[in-house]
Amino acid sequence: MQLMDRFRATAVGRSLFRSPDRVTERDRAAGHWANFLLHIYPVKVHRREIEFRYSWYLGVASAVLFGSLVASGIYLMFFYVPSPASAYGNIQAIQTEVAFGQFVRNVHRWSANLMVIAVAAHMARVFYRGAYKPPREFNWVIGVVLLVLTLLLSFTGYLLPWDQLAYWAVTVGTSMADFVPFIGGTTREMLLGGDQVGSATLLRFYVLHVAVLPAALVAVLAIHLWRWRKDSMLDDGEG
Amino acid sequence: MADPTTDPGRTQPQLAAGRRVLGIVPGTPATGTRKEPDRDEMVMVWPHLLVRHAVAALAVLAVVLVLAVLFDAPLREIANPTNTPNPEKAPWYFAALQELLSLFHPQVAGVLVPTAILVGLAALPYIDRNPETSPGRRKVVVATFTIFLVLWVVLTVIGFAFRGPNWDWVWPWVEWHGEL
Numbered sequence: 498m499q500l501m502d503r504f505r506a507t508a509v510g511r512s513l514f515r516s517p518d519r520v521t522e523r524d525r526a527a528g529h530w531a532n533f534l535l536h537i538y539p540v541k542v543h544r545r546e547i548e549f550r551y552s553w554y555l556g557v558a559s560a561v562l563f564g565s566l567v568a569s570g571i572y573l574m575f576f577y578v579p580s581p582a583s584a585y586g587n588i589q590a591i592q593t594e595v596a597f598g599q600f601v602r603n604v605h606r607w608s609a610n611l612m613v614i615a616v617a618a619h620m621a622r623v624f625y626r627g628a629y630k631p632p633r634e635f636n637w638v639i640g641v642v643l644l645v646l647t648l649l650l651s652f653t654g655y656l657l658p659w660d661q662l663a664y665w666a667v668t669v670g671t672s673m674a675d676f677v678p679f680i681g682g683t684t685r686e687m688l689l690g691g692d693q694v695g696s697a698t699l700l701r702f703y704v705l706h707v708a709v710l711p712a713a714l715v716a717v718l719a720i721h722l723w724r725w726r727k728d729s730m731l732d733d734g735e736g
Numbered sequence: 737m738a739d740p741t742t743d744p745g746r747t748q749p750q751l752a753a754g755r756r757v758l759g760i761v762p763g764t765p766a767t768g769t770r771k772e773p774d775r776d777e778m779v780m781v782w783p784h785l786l787v788r789h790a791v792a793a794l795a796v797l798a799v800v801l802v803l804a805v806l807f808d809a810p811l812r813e814i815a816n817p818t819n820t821p822n823p824e825k826a827p828w829y830f831a832a833l834q835e836l837l838s839l840f841h842p843q844v845a846g847v848l849v850p851t852a853i854l855v856g857l858a859a860l861p862y863i864d865r866n867p868e869t870s871p872g873r874r875k876v877v878v879a880t881f882t883i884f885l886v887l888w889v890v891l892t893v894i895g896f897a898f899r900g901p902n903w904d905w906v907w908p909w910v911e912w913h914g915e916l
Contacts, residue, residue, distance in 0.1 A: 522780070529782055538781045545775040547785045554792035561793045565800060585814040592811065603804035610916055611800065613829050624860075624881055627869030634861035641858045648829060655827050662915055664815035669826045669834065673846040681847075693817065 537722050539730045546729060551626070555619035556725075559647075562612040563714070569605040570707065573598075577657070579703035581696045584659035609651050616647045632731070636724040639717060646714045653706040656699060667702070668694050810915055822901045823913055831895030832888050838903050 504510045515531045529540045545551055576595050577587045591598035620640060623629055629637035656667045671694070674685040690697025750757045779785075826834045836845035864877045871878045897914045900906035906913065 525780060525782070529780070535782065538785065541778040541780055542785055543775070544773060544777050544779050544784075547779065547788055548775075549788075554789070557789045557792050558796045561796045562800070565797065581815070588811060592808075599808060600804055603807065603809050604800055606809035606916070607800050607803040607807070610828075611796075611803075615796075620857075621885060625871055625878070627871075627874065629861045630864075630867060630869060631861075637861050638858045641854060644857075645854065651829065652827060658811055659815045660810075660812040661815055661819070661821055662810060662812045664817070665821055665824045666826050669824050670830060673833070673837070673842070676842040676846045678843075678847070695817075 537726065539726045542729045553618070553622050555615055555622050559612055559615040559619055560718070562608045562615055563718075565608040566605060566612065567711065569601045569608065572601050573605060574707060579657065579699050581659060581699060584657065584699060588658045588660075605654075609654060613647060613651055616644050620644060633724070633728050636721060636728065639721045639724070642717055643714065643721060646710060646717065650706060650710045650714065653702040653710060656694070656702045657706065659699065664694055667698070823899055823903055825896075825899075825913065825915060828892065828896045828914070828916060831893075832891035833895075835891045835895035835899070838899075 505514055514528070526540045529535050529538075573591065576591050576598065578584065588602070591602055593599075595601075623637065623640070652667070652670060656663045671685055671688055674688065675681050677684065686692065688698070688701065689695070690701050825831070833845065833850060836849055839845065840849075864874070866874050866877070868874050897908040897912075898905060900911050900913050908914065
């Protein structure tokens with residue numbers, strides 16, 4: 498740490514870190530406040546909020562799994578074309594020819610399943626803690642939106658391998674939309690791009706899976722975390 | 737005070753627990769009283785929360801790594817719109833809905849129930865206005881939530897592992913039809 502402090506005192510060090518020397522706690526708080534990467538965190542939290550039994554770290558687990566999904570998903574995108582003619586062959590090539598392809602696909606699949614579990618468990622933990630009480634009511638509602646987005650991301654990704662499992666799971670899933678009064682049939686056709694799962698469906702699910710839904714999730718997650726940060730800085734003695 | 741080196745009454749040192757007592761000073765210890773961590777106290781996020789988050793992140797990634805090394809993601813034969821598999825299963829997180837669909841009219845199981853769940857969840861903080869946070873002092877809402885949660889988990893497990901061809905009951909150790 499002394500070496501670090503000496504480096505921070507140099508001209509280069511001062512230009513790198515937009516923060517004063519960390520002598521007092523106030524300096525450290527100022528350093529935290531000025532740090533871009535740390536801006537999603539509050540500067541201070543209640544001691545009880547950092548304990549395992551408070552949250553079981555399920556929120557951060559969900560976020561880490563999302564990060565793992567983005568990283569592995571981008572790698573898979575390099576080797577995948579969303580068309581019925583190529584999709585299945587691409588997955589086979591990923592599993593047999595692409596470097597670490599099978600492993601990366603496994604990471605993506607497992608992270609997706611675990612993220613659904615982590616998000617649901619996070620919600621249950623927040624419920625049992627009563628952490629949805631004022632002033633956090635609306636952040637709970639945002640959390641429900643995030644749960645729906647997680648399920649939609651998982652479901653749209655389910656179709657992409659274009660195997661029997663994917664095809665018929667999505668056929669079953671989307672057939673439920675038919676029973677929604679008035680808008681059901683239209684919604685289903687918009688989703689599928691036709692009256693049954695086909696090439697238009699694959700392209701639509703792909704675009705939803707790699708662009709629309711991740712962007713929506715990041716945007717809503719930003720609000721979720723921003724509200725969490727604001728609320729955890731409140732010294733209300735309630736947590 | 738008499739010089740201790742010349743005072744005959746003070747030549748023998750006083751002993752306490754095998755140690756020589758040099759003096760007794762009134763007041764609190766110079767190093768402060770023993771500090772019990774106060775759970776309501778505010779602590780710096782760096783390092784206290786961030787190291788915990790880092791450890792949690794590594795633990796999660798370790799689980800993913802182990803699962804990814806041990807179990808391959810499934811890939812069946814290429815999609816064939818003319819060959820419907822039996823059973824025809826939705827992804828596991830919709831298994832509870834699919835199970836409900838086999839028990840009730842589709843408009844109830846496929847539309848009413850999911851809508852009620854999502855609206856009910858979103859409305860929860862506005863329905864439950866009890867300011868208490870400890871589970872013991874809000875028994876009604878905790879019991880209600882737990883019943884629905886258990887019901888949902890049971891339906892998911894049944895739909896995922898206990899249903900075979902024609903959505904008939906199978907024992908998962910006899911026939912396995914679950915797919916992740």
